Amino acid sequence: MKKVTIMDIAKKVNVSKTTVSMVLNNKEINVSDETRKKIFKSAKEMNYIPNTIARSLSTNKTNTIGIILPDIENPFFAMMAKTIEDTAEKLNYNVILCNSYNNTAKEEKYVKLLISKLVDGVIFAAGGKSEHNLNILTSNKVPFVLVDRYVESINEYSGVFCSNEQGIKLGVDYLYSKNKRKIAFVTGHKDLKIGEIRYNAYKKIAEELGVYDEELIIRDDFTIEGGMNSTKKLLALNKKIDAIFYSSDVMALGGFKVLIREGYRVPKDISILGYDNINISYILEPELTTISQPIYEMGQSACELLVNMINGTTENLTISLNPTLIERDTVS
Incomplete structure (x- = not known):
């Protein structure tokens, strides 16, 4: 089927192609209101779609x-x-x-x-x-x-x-205030800048508080699967962990699933903290404590x-x- 053009509208309304073009593009032109209405009505009835590429070449936008x-x-x-x-x-x-x-x-x-x-x-x-x-x-x-x-x-x-540094500090300070001392931290891979920024921020504040443990740092994808894999690795360490700080909520969702499957009670056995405050975070039961980004x-x-x-x-x-x-x- 042939695409409707400005020329098709011009023939129907019995005006020039230039007149149709200027009216449809809301440019100044000396035509009657009746002709203007006919052009817009015909364009609508004929399902005319403007050629945006052609228009952009003339407007540079x-x-x-x-x-x-x-x-x-x-x-x-x-x-x-x-x-x-x-x-x-x-x-x-x-x-x-x-x-x-x-x-x-x-x-x-x-x-x-x-x-x-x-x-x-x-x-x-x-x-x-x-x-x-x-x-x-x-x-x-x-x-x-x-x-x-x-x-x-x-x-x-x-x-x-x-501010990632501020968000990580909020999270670590909060867990520390809840008497968590064996804190695991799950973040993204080193080649992802934001994962490295969150890790560096965590290391700094955790060292200042005396709760940093290199063994409890796990890196993986910022995905549900990444959270699941990271949590399995943490549990396999057979070390005392009283809280896991996931640097994304989707990671926390994956971790939550693994903990429940392995028989852990959240938060009685292990507390978990997320990051982002995505809309799913309050649908969980128990609802996810998290660092909210606007x-x-x-x-x-x-x-x-x-x-x-x-x-x-x-x-x-x-x-x-x-x-x-x-x-x-x-x-x-």
């Missing part, structure tokens, strides 16, 4: 942004994607969502795809060592904003982050910052938000 997230299966990023999309819609922008699965090769593929689609900008949550992919965006003069995930040269880029505020701020950069109303800017402790039922 597509009103489309890309989002590259590391794992859309993680409710943290699903919630963030929803917030970005809602904010973008209010700002009259469309969204193309890409899921990298924490794979930098996939990131590169999507970066190049988004550039080829002439997006106006990109919101980027890094899946690993992503400097090369950010350099591709920079070389092509595509504005971007980092969100949640750090990269090595963080000071060079705009971004929206929640996910909606992060997504909204990232989108608004990117649009301001696209419009030239702001330059590189880093926004730092604060985490909070959410006391529920998995720490006693």
Whole structure:
């Protein structure tokens, strides 16, 4: 079936192609209100869809942004994607969502795809060592904003982050206040900057409190499976553990499942603390105690910052938000 064009509308209304184009693009033109109404009515009846690529070539803008997230299966990023999309819609922008699965090769593929689609900008949550992919965006003069995930040269880029050091300190101090001294810590792999930042923050505060134990540090994927694997490794050590601090809620969900299967009572036998405060965390029974990141505020701020950069109303800017402790039922 042939695509409806501006020429088809022009023939139906009996006006020139230029007249239809200028009316549909809300440009100044001397036509009657009746003709204007006929053009819009015909466009609607004929299911006309504008050629955004052609329009972007003349305006140098597509009103489309890309989002590259590391794992859309993680409710943290699903919630963030929803917030970005809602904010973008209010700002009259469309969204193309890409899921990298924490794979930098996939990131590169999507970066190049988004550039080829002439997006106006990109919101980027890094899946690993992503400097090369950010350099591709920079070389092509595509504005971007980092969100949640750090990269090595963080000071060079705009971004929206929640203080990981503060969040980890909140968690360790809280567990210590509950007389937990045998604390295990589960974090991401070393090649993931945010996992290393959370580990370094944990090590610093745990050493200061005299509760650091290298054997009780486990690294794995920020996934439910990663949490399950990490917990099995901890239990296999046959060491006294009175609390496990998971540096993501999805890891905590996996760990919770293993502990229950192995006959542990949470929190009576082992307390668990999560990180993120995803919406599933309060559905568990007992409900998950966690460090809350302001996910909606992060997504909204990232989108608004990117649009301001696209419009030239702001330059590189880093926004730092604060985490909070959410006391529920998995720490006693």
